[in-house]
Structures are given as C-alpha cells and as structure tokens.
Amino acid sequence: MNSENTIQGEELGGGLSNRQRIYNYIKNNPGSHLRRISKVLSIALGDTQYHLNRLENLKLVRSRRVGLYKTYYGASISGERNENISAILQQETPRDIILYLIENPGATHNQISTHKGFSGATINWHMSRLIQIALVYSHKEGKYTRYYLKGNVRDIVELLKSYHPSLWNKLSSRLAEVFLDLSENSKPEIPKPSTFTDKNENILNDEAKERGNEN
Numbered sequence: 001m002n003s004e005n006t007i008q009g010e011e012l013g014g015g016l017s018n019r020q021r022i023y024n025y026i027k028n029n030p031g032s033h034l035r036r037i038s039k040v041l042s043i044a045l046g047d048t049q050y051h052l053n054r055l056e057n058l059k060l061v062r063s064r065r066v067g068l069y070k071t072y073y074g075a076s077i078s079g080e081r082n083e084n085i086s087a088i089l090q091q092e093t094p095r096d097i098i099l100y101l102i103e104n105p106g107a108t109h110n111q112i113s114t115h116k117g118f119s120g121a122t123i124n125w126h127m128s129r130l131i132q133i134a135l136v137y138s139h140k141e142g143k144y145t146r147y148y149l150k151g152n153v154r155d156i157v158e159l160l161k162s163y164h165p166s167l168w169n170k171l172s173s174r175l176a177e178v179f180l181d182l183s184e185n186s187k188p189e190i191p192k193p194s195t196f197t198d199k200n201e202n203i204l205n206d207e208a209k210e211r212g213n214e215n
Contacts, residue, residue: 018043019051023074026061030077030163031086033069067129081151084133085159093118094126098135099171102153106139106146 021041026032032040038048052072055061063072064080066087077086088094093116100115101107107115113123127147130136137150149156160168 018047019054022048022051023055023060026055026072027074027076028163029090030073031066031071031083031088031090033071033087033090036090037072066133081134081155082159084135085156086163088130088133088135089156089159089164094130095167097123097126097130098149098156099167101136101147101149102156102171103174105148108144108146112147 018041022037022043025037025041034045034048034052037043037052038045041048043051052061052063056063061072061074063070064083065071066084069087069091071083071087071090073083073086077083088098096116097112100112104111109120109123109127112127113120116123127136127138131138134150136147139146139148157168160171
C-alpha cells in the first residue's frame with residue numbers, strides 16, 4: 001500500500017496521517033529540523049515534536065545534533081558525514097557556501113563574504129561550523145586564508161542529485177568538466193528518496209490499531 005495514497009484518503013488533521021506526512025518528509029528531505037518540518041507541513045510545533053518522538057521510538061527515523069539544530073534522518077542516509085552533508089544542504093547559507101566552494105576551491109574569506117553579501121563575522125561563524133563538522137578545511141597562504149571542501153566531493157554531489165535535483169541541475173551545467181569522473185558507472189549509489197517500506201507501513205498500521213483499541 002502506498003503511504004501517499006493513504007494520506008490522501010485520510011483527514012490531514014488525524015494523528016496517524018500527520019505522522020505519515022512527517023515520516024515521508026524526512027525520507028525526502030533528510031537533515032531537516034523540527035521548525036522546518038513544522039513550518040513546511042503546517043503542523044503545530046508541539047504536534048510535530050510528538051510525532052517525531054514517536055517515529056524515533058519506533059526506529060523509523062533517527063536524529064542527531066548538527067550545529068544549532070537537532071536534525072532527522074531516514075534509513076537511506078547512513079554515516080556521520082552523509083548526515084552532516086544532508087543537514088547543511090537543508091540550510092541556505094552554509095549550503096550556498098558549500099556550492100560556492102565546489103565551483104571555487106581555495107576561495108578566500110573576502111570572496112565568500114562578497115558572494116553571500118554577509119559581514120566577515122557572519123562568514124567566520126559559518127566557516128567555523130563547517131570546519132567543525134569536517135566538511136571544509138582552511139589553508140593559510142600568505143596573508144590570505146583559503147577554504148577547500150574536505151573529503152570526497154562525490155559525497156556532496158550524490159546527495160545533491162538525489163535530494164536537491166534542481167540545485168544540482170543548475171550546478172552541473174556549469175561544472176560538466178569538473179565532474180566527468182563522476183560517471184554513473186564509477187560512483188556508488190545512495191538510496192533515492194522513497195515512501196514507506198512494507199515493514200514500516202505495518203508498524204504504523206499497528207500503531208493505528210492500538211490507538212483505535214485505546215479509544
């Protein structure tokens with residue numbers, strides 16, 4: 001049974017329906033945090049937190065803190081690096097910095113600041129966060145500090161392609177030569193966003209039965 005069809009057939013105000021919506025949103029938008037999920041789905045913060053806690057207890061999603069936010073992931077995202085990348089790709093400013101560094105490796109602090117139109121202090125704060133979670137490293141070159149992406153850029157590219165296709169399409173058109181070595185035959189696959197698996201759907205169906213019995 002397709003969970004999206006189930007959602008369409010139920011009142012969106014129902015608890016189980018909202019739980020399905022939150023679950024599907026996390027599957028398709030890994031790295032999202034509470035306030036973002038609540039805002040996008042128009043579900044009250046308290047209700048969103050309740051369902052997130054329940055989904056974690058059922059082991060359908062997991063969470064970890066990245067910077068200021070507690071972020072949520074489905075089973076398709078594995079490993080701390082992929083979780084960090086997913087979380088950053090959900091946040092506009094650090095995501096833009098990452099994309100800028102893909103196109104401009106070795107960019108200086110001033111170049112990044114000019115690109116974003118932010119103060120030096122704001123850029124410093126974001127760069128410190130990105131360095132702390134090992135997505136960026138800095139290199140002192142004379143009086144300039146240059147920034148580079150740390151680790152395999154392929155990890156970022158794969159998550160962009162899977163979960164942010166519109167961003168990737170804009171970027172890839174400008175970077176075709178840079179990513180020639182990332183052909184479909186040479187890169188590992190990351191699971192695509194999906195809806196409920198039968199196992200997960202059964203868990204939530206059991207939840208619905210229990211709620212009915214309680215009533």
